[in-house]
Amino acid sequence: MKAFENVHAEKCNFARKSSNLSQYLNKTDSSGWLPTSAKEMKALGWDAPDVILFTGDAYVDHPSFGAAVIGRILEAAGLRVAVVPQPNWTDDLRDFKKLGEPRLFFGVTAGNMDSMVNHYTANRRRRSNDAYTPGGRAGARPDYASVVYSNILKKLYPEVPVVLGGIEASLRRLSHYDYWSDKLKPGILEESGADLLFYGMAEKSISEFARLVQRGVPVQSLTNIPQTAFILPSGENYATKSDWEALDLNAHEACLTDKKKFAANFRYIEEESNRWQAKKLIQQIGNRQIVVNPPWPPLSTKEIDQVYDLLFTRLPHPRYNGKGAIPAYEMIRHSINIHRGCFGGCSFCTISAHQGKFVVSRSEKSVMKEVEAVVNMPDFKGNISDVGGPSANMYRMAGKDLELCRQCKRPSCIYPSVCKNLETDHRPLTGLYQRVAGFSGVKKAFIGSGIRYDLAFHETGDAKKDEGNLEYLREVIRHHVSGRLKVAPEHTSDEVLNVMRKPSFELFRRLTAFFHTVNRKEGLNQQLIPYFISSHPGSSLEAMAELAAETKDLDFKLEQVQDFTPTPMTVATVIYYSGYHPYTLEKVFVPRTEKEKLAQRKFFFWYKKEYRNSLKQELQRLNRPDLEKRLFDAQPLPSGKKREQPKRRKPSKKRR
Structure with missing residues (x-):
């Protein structure tokens, strides 16, 4: 560097x-x-x-x-x-x-x-x-x-x-x-x-x-640069590093004729992409071979600071003056990215495949320098739209013993359980939020990136850390939500969540209760907005019906929903195409047809009159009268009372 x-x-x-x-x-x-x-x-x-x-x-x-x-x-x-x-x-x-x-x-x-x-x-x-x-x-x-x-x-x-x-x-x-x-x-x-x-x-x-x-x-x-790939005739000599071990994948032609071989490849691709000390991958294609060199070790804080300290204008080129706003830029123009990488390892997500599993965090000095640049932008009105990253609350989280990390090949540090070697202390992040929010010229610093609430609720065995992690959630809810806190439980079925590499829905229930408690105590009227995916590999129509009932019981009418989209280099896409889970090579149910996908998606919108009859028919076909009753029978609250709405309060003065 x-x-x-x-x-x-x-x-x-x-x-x-x-x-x-x-x-x-x-x-x-x-x-x-x-x-x-x-x-x-x-x-x-x-x-x-x-x-x-x-x-x-x-x-x-x-x-x-x-x-x-x-x-x-x-x-x-x-x-x-x-x-x-x-x-x-x-x-x-x-x-x-x-x-x-x-x-x-x-x-x-x-x-x-x-x-x-x-x-x-x-x-x-x-x-x-x-x-x-x-x-x-x-x-x-x-x-x-x-x-x-x-x-x-x-x-x-x-x-x-x-x-x-x-x-x-x-x-x-x-x-x-x-x-x-x-x-x-x-x-x-x-x-x-x-x-x-x-x-x-x-x-x-x-x-x-x-x-x-x-x-x-x-x-x-130039065939020995880390984190590069090249193609050359099979058998041709090329420069490489002596300490790089090679791993031969199933050839492209073999994958074309056997989907199970394609699935088997992906486990090694994902593991070696996320290892600190990885092997180079070799795949034959016809009479040639593609060689993928191992990645670099994660950047240091100094190295990532150097990237952000380059003098960007932070603006679109003047050639676009008068040609309309660039929507993607409008979303991030007053935002701050504080770290890179994600150790969540969600099956449908490409972040770790591209940015890496290991989180690299900027220094507070570098972050605050960018805050100053944003505040001094001519169109800045006082609100920073996001202080975040791929996942909002992974800042400065890394292995306590990096020697263990160097040997690790787990695709996720938090699934199926939080790694004992992972530092999950949120207190440095809470302090950074407070420093950004207190900067002269900043009225509000919002958190627009998704929060991994399983990290915040993780019990470390250290009482001070655990309380600090919960205080992080309180800090976000009290001071950094622009009316709606967005999180991504993705599904309610443990079976589907296991395929997704996501935590149990019980944690979302806990978050919902925590969120409403803080709102009532603070006199706030804010919404919790959950994101869900339909038609994900492993998700049956019955699982979607249960999702609808579970979210209705929590008083949600879902808005932020999407159908699963297969994208290259994810576990879920490999399952979608091959029908096999790459780590077990066992078959997984996959909804494929447009009819199957539409049937699943309808359950997100059980409350719409145009779907009522067709959903009832589906539930009758599935022999689930219990779900039909939960979704479509009136469910008055005890004593016939209306749902209590938290009282609004006047915005508090900005903390210094």
Whole structure:
């Protein structure tokens, strides 16, 4: 990460000397951004860039946007970096030609989302909007954007190296099921023709790569960089590290003919992706092989601080002025990301597959520096929308004995039970919240990220820690909820929750009681909003009916719900495609057809009149008169009283 220390002197001096960035952020010219056109490059005095990044997202110079992070890191390494956002792939390809050839390489990413998830719903219907495009306009990127961009660049500039990164490439690095084509696809290097793939959060990999290519090392020789993947003819020698053990996966062709072999592969892919000391993975495809090198060890706090301390403008490029807001940016423009990674290991989630299982936390100094930058933004009105991360309350949580972590290959640190080696003390996070909320100019600091309430309720055996963890929940409910606290129990059935790697629904019952108790005591009128998934592998129609009854008993009419969407590189998707659980190789029930999915989804909305008769028929078919009674018979409260509503109180003065 030494490259981070080479940030251009002028920008570093500006950042150090200026505590008020509003003058810089008000600029409407493009001099604070990486160039996106030949005109902008000329204004910088460049004859050619060293690197050109192509991205499926609009160019937002913010640490939450991957292309901006990689661009700033390469810039910090002393390279001239240009960005081509959302190039037109349907015309004469002028966007791919306008900046010419880079001196070193092209970088390609589909953007912050897999392009197919971005384009299609769980029912494979085309979405009418794109949150990463000005005005939310759809159609600004192609399906399978990483492959399309790479193919075009390889055709136009066959001698220039092309490297892939981002979520789409990362999660498709080996044989994967593609829900939208309903096919098992090979690793993306095969279809894209790219020379190298960076998986996960690629700061260290791209820094090492840039250092070596600047020294003139051919890209074809760079086969020993951690957290990269490459493809080459079977049997061909290549440079590798002597201490990397190899693990051979079932070949792609074997997976095509035997779904059980595909499922068996995934256990090793997931385990080695999340190990501190991992093996390299090798998968044959035809007469070639894809090699996936082990990941880097987790970043240190100093290293992640260096990423966030790069001088981002935190704004969309001025080229978008007057073209409409970029919805994804609007959601995070006044938010603060305090850590990275997630050790939850949920079966349907790709966070640990991309960001890693081990949580890397920023220092308080780095967080507060960003708080100051947000407060000084011209449009800031006093509310920070989120102080969080992939899971809100994993800040500074790690193994007590890191030597045990280095040997561990559990996909989750909290399922089926919280690891005894995991530090779950919430007190440092509570203190950080209070410091952010007390910063001059901040009226409210909300927590918009999802909270793992199983962590907060975990009993450590240390009375002070346990009380501190509950105090964290009280702190959030009292001071950091914008009217609605969102959490994700996902289901009510223990059988389904086991497939999901989620805690028992009993913990959500406890949270509900705790939430209402705090609200009554504080005189608050806030809502608890649970998220649920239907049609997840393992979920039967009867389990969904029980979900409906359980949530009705808790007085919920569900809003935040979704059908399970199979996405590459998750346990749940492997089960959906193969029918087998990759860790046990036992069969799991999977709702597949549109009819089955609709039948499950209806139970979320049992309270709608248009579903009443069909749901009754389903329950009669299932021979569950008890559930029919719970859902559709009147359930008056004792003594016929109305449900008590907590009284509103005037907002308390901001604490100092």
